[in-house]
Amino acid sequence: MTVGLRLDEAAWGLLHQAIDLYQGNPRAVGQLRNQVARLEQPLRIAVAGPWRSGKSTVLNALMGEEVAPVERADGVFTWYEDGPAPRATAYPAGQPPQELTVVKSATGLRVDLGWDTGDVRDIVVQWPTRALRQVTLIDTPALPGDVEQGRMPLVERVLRDSDAVLYLTRDGRDSDLRMLEAGRDGAVGQAAPINVIMVLSRADETGGGRIDGLLSARQLARRHYRDPRVSAVSVNVVACSGMLGLAGRMLGESDFAALATLASVPRAELDAHLISAERFLRGELPVRLETEVRGALLDRFGIFGVRLAATLVRSGFDSRVKLSAELIRRSGLTELRESVTRCFIDRRDTLKARSALAAVETLLRAEPTRGSDELVGAVEQILAGAHEFRELRLLVALRNTRLGFDVELADEAQRLIGGNGVGLAARLGVEHEATTQRLWEVAADAQWRWRDRAEDPLLPLAQRRAAQVVARSCEGMIAELVAGGR
Known part of the structure; x- marks a missing residue:
């Protein structure tokens, strides 16, 4: 929550400033107008990873139905979005879109291209399901095993076309980290590495297939999260067996x-x-x-x-119901879906604003023109004041470690920074129908207590910095109440 102009509002304004700046460049203006349109569209989440990382299985598990992969679509970006009826459309390069035959089954659908996919870059699959009402899921081609010579075109497209990424890996090795580090170019990438969740997929294979292998995978995920190199490129690390989760669902x-x-x-x-x-x-x-x-x-x-x-x-x-629920829980799918909800869906405006900032920064640096330096400075100024980014990183840190806070304090901090919902009532833990006066009293009390904690020299530095973020969130709520935002 930003004190002053909200991040999505700031990004919208910056996009229109950039459109004015590049009026003489129709291609650049088209790119920028596309970014403006994306602010109103569902959040785009790419499911990415190297070959045999289980991308399609995790995607199916998230939707609860077998809709991926599209047969014979290797090398193609497949977009899954909500729609009134099952439908699939291929977009060959330089040719009109072509409708594909969709065969619906008891467990999902099957789409077969029926021709060579060499000229097809994208397939859009519409599928009526609640899981896609707020997001568009993108099944991406397998990423290369390593990125040694800069960012590769495929990696760049994944980052450009999505607002958030589920990066699947078997073990989070150095090659995976180099892949994710490729996405940290520029001021936006350095300041806001909040759009990636690392998923230790195929978690059932950890520990040599032992019954306690999933527990070992979760322990590995926690160790990865505490690794500074991993936390620098992803907002969370989750272990999940997509196969087991899908089987349970x-x-x-x-x-x-x-x-x-x-x-x-x-x-x-x-x-x-x-x-x-x-x-x-x-x-x-x-x-x-x-x-x-x-x-x-x-x-x-x-x-x-x-x-x-x-x-x-x-x-x-x-019973079938009991076994289904336990398989889903043990698979890690419940934790993954919760992480996607809290880190991505609940923060969709923040992530879409981040995409807009990254797009403007990339254009300004690739095609500088008179006045572009001022806009680069505007991007950096927006990033410096983007409290939403700090909230999201603190939320995950509190869920994984509590930073030394006791349980009650950690729970309150999570709630105040939006862990239970980003609305005022949810943040303040009061009834939705609470009066403005009641909201004001609770927010002011929380702001005073957390500001006092932030300034306590006897507390560890990590706790004081966390308290600063919480206090700033309380200030934002008070500013919203003063402005009549409720």
């Missing part, structure tokens, strides 16, 4: 019945048949389970998921 009665049949076998006896996918598929099981059923379980759950699901059924998750 789409668990049907027939799958549950098959898993319950397996769970009826004593664990010591069943484990010998779950050492490998081949043994499970081809071996003689102690119970009757057709080969086609075993194959379907492997396709949907993987061998780790079959082993875990059978263990959970045996442990008391003995």
Whole structure:
């Protein structure tokens, strides 16, 4: 929350200043007008990562339906957006858009291009689902394994076309960090690395496929988050098994019945048949389970998921509803969706404003003209006062470490900076119908207490800096009340 002009308002004004500056450059004006239009559009979230990082599986898990990938669309950006009916449109370079055949199934849809994709850069899939009402998800081509010689065109396009990025990686190695560091060019990238969540995908493979592998993956994610090099390029790190999460969301009665049949076998006896996918598929099981059923379980759950699901059924998750909920929770999908909501969707105006600032800065530096230096200075001035960026980074820090605050203080800080919602009532923890006077009293009291904490020399520096952010958020709420913003 900014004291004074809001960040999205400042970005809107800057875009129009840039349009005036580049009136003699129709191409540049077109780019800038596109950025103005994006401020009113749903938030764009790219799902990106190297080959076999599980992008399409995570995307499907987030939507709860099997809609990705589009068949034979390697190298194409596939955009998934809300629409009244299933529809897919291909955009070949230099040719009119072409409608594609969409085949709807019980679990989602299938889109087959039916021709060579060499000239197709984008496919837009419209799919009626609540998950896409506030966001557009972008399934991107596999990113290269490393970025040694500057930013590559594919990386640049991912960053340019999206407002936020879910970057999928198996382990967050140095090559992944170099890829993300490529997005920190310029003042915007340096000042606001808040548009990336690193996802340790395929978390079920951590720990050699042991039942506690997902726990190990979450511990690895926490270690990554505490790494200064990682926190410099991403706002959060989350471990998630997209396969297990999707299997949980789409668990049907027939799958549950098959898993319950397996769970009826004593664990010591069943484990010998779950050492490998081949043994499970081809071996003689102690119970009757057709080969086609075993194959379907492997396709949907993987061998780790079959082993875990059978263990959970045996442990008391003995209905489809119970097992579905536990698989989703253990997969890390719940944590990922919450992180996307808190860091991206709730902050969509901030992230779209960030995209606008980055676009203006890139144009000003690539095509300088008379007056561009003044606009570069305006970008830097907006960044210096962008309290929204500080709020978001503090929110994630409090969720992961609490910064030494006790539980009650950490919870209050999270709420005041928008962790429970960005509206005044949600931030202040009062009823939505509360009077302006009540909001004023609560905001003033919180501002006084957190300002006092920010100035306490006996507190650790990290706590004082966090308290400064919280106090500034309270000041912003008071300024909004004074201006009659409620």
